[in-house]
Amino acid sequence: MTKSILRRMDLSLLLATVGIVLMSLVIIGSATHINTPSDDRYWFVARQGIFALVNVGFAAFLLNFDYKLLQGYGNKLYVFNLIMLLAVMFVGQSALGAQRWISIGPISIQPSEFSKIIMIISLATMLEDRVGKLNTLHDLLPVAAYVGLPFLLVMKQPDLGTSLVFMAIFFGMVFACGINLKILGGIFATGIAMMPILWHVLKDYQKMRIMVFMDPNVDPLGSGYHIIQSKIAIGSGLLFGKGLFEGTQSQLNFLPENHTDFIFAVVGEELGFIGVTFLLLLYLVVLWRGVCIARDASDMFGRLLAVGITSMLAFHVLVNVGMTLGIMPVTGIPLPLMSYGVSSLTTNILSITILMNIQLRKQKLLF
Numbered sequence: 001m002t003k004s005i006l007r008r009m010d011l012s013l014l015l016a017t018v019g020i021v022l023m024s025l026v027i028i029g030s031a032t033h034i035n036t037p038s039d040d041r042y043w044f045v046a047r048q049g050i051f052a053l054v055n056v057g058f059a060a061f062l063l064n065f066d067y068k069l070l071q072g073y074g075n076k077l078y079v080f081n082l083i084m085l086l087a088v089m090f091v092g093q094s095a096l097g098a099q100r101w102i103s104i105g106p107i108s109i110q111p112s113e114f115s116k117i118i119m120i121i122s123l124a125t126m127l128e129d130r131v132g133k134l135n136t137l138h139d140l141l142p143v144a145a146y147v148g149l150p151f152l153l154v155m156k157q158p159d160l161g162t163s164l165v166f167m168a169i170f171f172g173m174v175f176a177c178g179i180n181l182k183i184l185g186g187i188f189a190t191g192i193a194m195m196p197i198l199w200h201v202l203k204d205y206q207k208m209r210i211m212v213f214m215d216p217n218v219d220p221l222g223s224g225y226h227i228i229q230s231k232i233a234i235g236s237g238l239l240f241g242k243g244l245f246e247g248t249q250s251q252l253n254f255l256p257e258n259h260t261d262f263i264f265a266v267v268g269e270e271l272g273f274i275g276v277t278f279l280l281l282l283y284l285v286v287l288w289r290g291v292c293i294a295r296d297a298s299d300m301f302g303r304l305l306a307v308g309i310t311s312m313l314a315f316h317v318l319v320n321v322g323m324t325l326g327i328m329p330v331t332g333i334p335l336p337l338m339s340y341g342v343s344s345l346t347t348n349i350l351s352i353t354i355l356m357n358i359q360l361r362k363q364k365l366l367f
Contacts, residue, residue, distance in 0.1 A: 009063075010293070010359045016285035017352050020337040023279060024263070025049055028340050030244050031258040031266045034251060044259060044340055051342050052349070059353040067357040071301050074125025078146075081118040084111040085153040112154050112162040113343035117351055119150060120169055120308035127177050128301045134179040137186070143174060158203060161331035165315055172311025173304055176294070213329040223330075226262065229255045230324045234268030234276075241272030259340040261332055264324045279338075283317050286352070293359045302358040309351045 025045050032044040088111050126146055134140050147170045155163045175184070199207065208223045216224035216231075233249035236242070247269035249255040258266050268276050290310030297303040313336050320335040322328030334344045 008360055010289055010356055012285055013289040013293075013352065013356060013359070016282045016289070017337065017349075019282050020279070020286070021052055023267075023282075024338040024340075025052070026244065027263055027266050027270070027338070028259050030247070030270060031250050031263065032340075033245070034253070047342075048340055048345065051345055055346050055349040059349055059356075062350075062353050063357055063360065065357075066361060067302060067305065067354055068299070068361075070121050070305075070354075071125050071128070074122045077118045078122035078150075081115050081122065081150055082153065085115060085150055087111070088157060089153075110341070110343040112157065112159050113341075113347045115150055115154065116162065116165055116169070116312055117309075117347050117354075119147065119166060120173075120305060120312065120351075123147065123169065123173055124301055124304035124308060127173060127304055131177045131300055134174060134177055134183070136180070137183055140174065140179065140183060144170075159332070161319075161333040164319070164331060165312055165333065168311050168315035169308050173308045176304055176307040209329050209331070213326075216326065226256050226330055227323075227326045230262050230265040231326050233265040234324065237269040237272040237275075239273050241268070241270045241275055244270050246270060261320070261330075261334060261339065262324055263339050264321055264335055267338075268324075280317075280321070283313075283336075287314050287317070289359075290355055293355050293362070296362045297358050298362050302361075305354055306358050309355055313348070313351065 025048060028048055029042055029045040033041045123143075123146065126143065130139070130143070134143070147166055151163050151166045154166065171184070202210075208218075211218050212224040212227060216227045218224060220228060229249055233247065233255050236249070237247075242248070245251065247266060249269055250258045250266045255262055255265055255269075264276070264279075267279055271278075287310060290306055290313065294303050294306035294310060297306055316333055316336045319328050319331060319333045320339075323330050323333070334341060336348045337345065
């Protein structure tokens with residue numbers, strides 16, 4: 001990375017991202033030091049930290065290249081994405097009732113995580129020539145079909161959370177294209193009207209999650225257990241929290257998935273209202289910088305990339321935090337840069353890197 005690039009980097013975005021990753025390592029260490037798959041009490045932290053450093057090194061390398069090069073690979077990446085998601089169906093490994101992972105040596109990767117950033121790049125390539133031209137439902141159908149195919153493959157795994165992320169990316173990017181708002185309103189109205197029909201499409205465990213969202217006590221020792229324990233953990237943290245390594249719900253294993261999907265609950269219990277407010281402010285900085293970078297992008301492809309990435313990150317934060325607070329259904333969506341997971345961490349750091357790349361090469365886009 002050259003000195004000129006370092007001088008022109010978005011320091012607010014960089015510092016907020018580094019702050020979230022460092023906070024993640026501390027909280028993962030606190031949540032997992034009692035239960036690890038090896039004799040090393042900090043196995044999870046070491047693994048996450050190593051991959052974070054590898055990703056940072058890769059990000060520094062990528063910043064030397066113009067993000068516009070991605071445009072030439074949009075269609076190829078789309079095909080690769082389909083192949084990758086199809087491979088999960090045939091050679092993927094199952095865990096927690098879903099077939100989402102592919103093992104490569106000692107590493108298990110989750111292709112649906114990488115498919116998010118690939119979908120953003122591919123969709124930005126497709127939409128660049130359609131800006132201002134999405135005036136009818138007929139205009140929107142090819143775009144919907146383009147996103148719909150990988151959406152269905154991810155649903156097949158099943159991975160409802162990632163499928164919903166695809167929807168957030170789709171709506172965010174077509175909105176940036178200047179779609180006729182009447183069409184969007186019609187889509188949302190149709191979606192609401194079809195909910196009774198969609199209910200019969202959902203699997204039993206997905207239906208139970210929605211019922212538990214309405215009332216966790218419907219299944220307090222099953223599907224509702226996660227939400228109940230999460231709300232207890234966050235509520236017991238009060239203003240300053242119980243302190244690192246002192247959270248009873250997390251340390252005594254009452255809180256399931258405390259280093260992945262429900263890591264925000266550990267922050268609430270151990271660092272309290274002050275800790276979660278600080279973390280949410282860091283996310284606010286990341287999302288605000290994403291909006292600003294989209295606004296100042298030098299071309300429409302860059303703007304669409306930034307909008308897609310910001311939509312993805314915002315949706316992740318809103319749904320994950322809402323899930324742990326009991327105001328959103330449990331969907332298994334990780335908290336960006338915080339939740340443990342190599343695939344999720346790599347996808348998010350790569351996304352932030354693309355935002356930084358767009359910012360480095362910004363020049364006010366004229367209308």
